[in-house]
Amino acid sequence: AGLLAHDPARAEVAPTSRGRHAHRVRGYFTATVGGFGDVFRSLDSLALGRDSFASGALQDGHLTALGCAQNWTFQKPLFDEATAGLAFTHAADIGCGAATRLIHLVESRPGTTGIGVDVNAEACQLARQNVKRAGLDDRITIVQADMLDVVSDPAAYPQVAEADLVTSYFILHHFVGGEVGGRPFLTAFREAFPAARHVVVADGFTEEPGERAPVTPLFTLAYELFHDVMGIGLQTHAAQRRHFADAGFTVLSEIEFGHPLEWLFVLGSPREGE
Template sequence: MTGPVSTSAPSRWPRTWRPNRLEPTSRGGQPGHAARRSPAAGRRRRRASEARPPPSGRQPAVRTERCERVSPLNTLPSEWQGQAPTPLNPDTAFNGYICANVLHGLERLGVFELLRDEKSLDMDRFCETNGLDSAVFRALVGAAESFGYLDVRGAQVRATSVGEDVARYLGFFTWGVGGYHDIFASAAPVARGERRFGVDLHRDEGMVALGSAQADTALMRHILDEEIAGIDFRTLVDLGAGVSERVSRLVKARPGTRGIGIDISRPATELARDTVAGYGLAGTVEPVCADVLDILFNGQEIDGGDAADVVMSFMFLHDLLAAPERREEVVPRLRKAFPRAHTFLLADTTIRPRNEEGDGRLPVFSSGFELAHALMGVPLHTREEYEELFERGGMKLRRSVPFGAPHTYLFVLEAS
């Protein structure tokens, strides 16, 4: 969740939208301070502003949309407003449940990857090559055909247009069906207090990690690459780094820099050493097994952490904020733990804004993300709540960038 993508290629973005940088306005009405950018980026902005001086008495425009306290629907990418009409009638609801399981099953069997690369699949050959039960596989393919994702002619299978489009969203099915199936199925026992997440109820951590990585590759990575391209750093820290793929990729693209990948999972940290070696960065990127909460609240120090000038975290901030009694301290302690950091890149999924008038549509992912975290007892937050939390914690918000998955933002912050 590889490699920089050309910033000029429109095909990088979902067909229906390109993310707008949502520029914040400070209390005094002035545009937010810029995160530390490269000299070239600064010169480009200065030339642009000099070429278009603002009319007298008006602030210079930094983007066509600014993150003022207005109705969230006024600033949402159109795709985030969703395409699933509500109410979902019983036919749609039940078939959607089966369809999600079918798509996840075909993804795990490698069907969509093969169709992407070879455009067609021979069912007999595919089953023989992979040792599959032909009757079961044909039933999966037949179900996918009935849902409109595959076109079947004899033993030959091709993806329909919607089958091609869903490839970009398969990470959500890996995450939801593969990772959270037991959580969702246990909603009633959780509500009755008979089961509790982390005690006798668990998610599939491997599937959650895989789904997150798939979504990152398909929807988020190119946005991060564009944002970080204009930010100077010598030492880059990734909090919740997993196998340190992201920090390794970014350091590899920036010769002369170093990286630290921090994750609580010891197995992930061990795998991270293989990732780092694969990038040829042993001694340049250092995987560290540590609990970020221990760094923030228990005084644990990370070798080299005091030299970090850019700190990033992805889909992790809500976990750091889970305990209400220390929620207000998280941002100040981030600044204290990394005293030389001039830029923080913090991404997270927010609560979907509810339209008071009700537009009758739902996007992918949001309802599952919110319900899963409610069942786990982890509070979530709105975009506005995050922005206010950053301000109270002493960080200046430069922009909130829509970050691929619905209602997910990359908050670009600078330490004050």
């Protein structure tokens, strides 16, 4: 695959430029093979009804969270650029995974606190370990909860409702569904965070019908197949922008987030100007 080059004069083997790039984006490999691997290995059983997501053929939360954490190496400068001008005192990261972003946010802003929410027990365990390792136990709390529960009953999660900055990383597509589900869910999402001035959302999208690129990255195919099997319809970039506007958000900025079909949005809420 041209990932390594042998230098016989020095008796050394070193990564090529392609190899260095592969290492840089290794999180996609971790998520595809590790995080989604169980589903791909069970495609025949799922198709024939011998297995189901309820019986164990599920995404590996630990490896998915690890893959996201590995990708943070090259996504961090983009995230910093997007959030540099956002003032906050309490951040909530919904779908926090390994808590890498939340730790970075709180660590870089003295006096701030944070809460990370994830539905996956393995991801929460990894997040708590990372928070403890960073010495932020007194400033960051990790809660295992379903995003739907948080949105439908925010009073049960007071630390979340108090957040003036909300972040969500590659989880929103599980809830917005198609055109019918986008606006109602996002409106409820906005109302669940009454103190939020800004929402930072990163997510993966699908191409517009008829606009498939000549060469599609392997991760894109795996990402789309995984969600098709789960019955989760991915949005196009344009459709997601419409959903945000329909739900009362203002798109303040948007940047490509490392992968051709991944974007990061900075959204303003009605409280933004207060």
